[in-house]
């Protein structure tokens with residue numbers, strides 16, 4: 048059974064004040080009947096009528112985002128939920144000299160992503176640009192906007208969002224998952240737990256990315272690991288820690304920066320030497336590396352930069368998500384049993400066929416449910432170059448809109464029956480929930496281009512783990528907190544009990 052951490056404000060709001068949350072929804076419904084979401088710009092209520100929390104002149108509510116007021120960036124969604132509770136489904140906030148709008152309803156979410164068109168603008172993340180420039184690369188696709196973004200994103204979509212391309216790697220990736228399970232068996236202690244399991248998951252994710260990019264194993268799950276490759280993985284981890292610290296601000300960002308450039312350049316040089324070596328080998332045929340290298344509209348630096356994004360950016364994301372999936376399974380043994388039954392019903396051919404793995408219905412539903420209970424991304428920020436209407440209010444161009452649906456509506460009883468229960472069935476039986484949340488991979492034209500690849504990796508590892516072990520968790524309850532991305536608030540310390548196959 049899923050439980051929130053007892054001390055969190057989110058937990059108090061959701062358990063203690065659920066009636067108030069329901070009232071909030073009733074108010075919203077009443078309001079919607081008079082101010083519909085589809086009203087024209089000229090009929091919309093003015094921006095200054097959007098409710099907002101009290102702040103100080105000029106600096107607004109910026110102090111609420113400091114540790115003096117007890118703010119903790121890793122639990123920023125607690126503050127959003129409190130604000131929604133006080134101000135309603137949409138509110139604005141003046142933080143420093145800038146206005147931000149926060150929205151959370153299904154209607155506003157749909158409207159936001161319908162209006163964003165073919166070149167959406169996600170708000171700039173300076174820290175991403177900084178990391179790229181330390182590596183000597185231009186800005187990344189994740190940070191660009193307009194035509195510049197579109198030019199880079201189109202070829203990426205053509206390669207990464209083709210299921211057939213991703214499925215081709217299924218068999219090789221399955222072998223990496225078998226290596227991972229052997230590695231786990233070797234590393235289990237007397238309690239059947241694996242100390243440093245987070246590092247093992249990172250090594251596995253890097254190995255999976257290596258298969259995808261290079262068509263070859265890098266050997267990170269073997270007894271003796273190539274030191275150079277281990278340095279590259281370390282570089283990836285330091286990069287993500289720094290990006291997380293960049294979101295948080297504060298002095299620790301500057302400490303983390305010490306030595307970072309050296310690590311990033313070391314990772315880059317190792318990756319480039321692997322790329323060069325692979326370019327000479329037979330492995331290149333039909334590989335992602337070959338496809339990227341033949342994109343005519345990319346400069347050499349853009350090609351390298353994209354390969355780095357995939358290799359370094361695909362590690363932490365996938366490793367964090369699999370830890371959340373395992374936690375969800377370990378704390379919901381009925382769900383684990385059902386998923387294992389679906390896995391056991393696969394024939395050996397099916398368990399290494401991308402198409403068959405992709406169409407596992409309980410697995411897909413379980414994955415969505417894990418994202419609902421343990422959001423990977425706490426909010427999706429967007430900006431528009433023209434005015435739009437949300438919840439009946441006019442939002443001027445250039446205002447940052449934070450869609451908080453993933454973390455403030457994911458437990459809403461109005462949207463989800465039994466919201467605290469892990470119930471993958473709700474995604475299969477559509478009558479249980481009509482509400483389609485933004486998935487963990489984002490929505491619209493800017494949604495994650497690595498999603499097919501990431502899902503395949505995660506499904507394959509879950510197949511391998513559940514075919515070999517019963518997964519248990521015997522520590523303090525965990526929840527999803529925000530670092531560079533959403534991750535478990537505690538060490539992923541699971542007990543892996545061997546089962547008979």
Ligand code: HEM
Nearest residue numbers: 189361364365368423424487488489490493494495497501
């Ligand atoms: C479980 C693993 C992953 C999760 C949950 C995830 C999630 C996300 C999310 C939420 C976004 C922002 C979407 C939006 O703003 O609407 C994103 C963007 C992105 N992701 Fe992923 N991701 C994962 C793995 C990967 C992998 C494996 C790759 C590469 C192969 C990748 C490459 C990217 C890129 C390049 C962007 C920027 C896209 C753009 O702005 O156009 N991701 N991802």
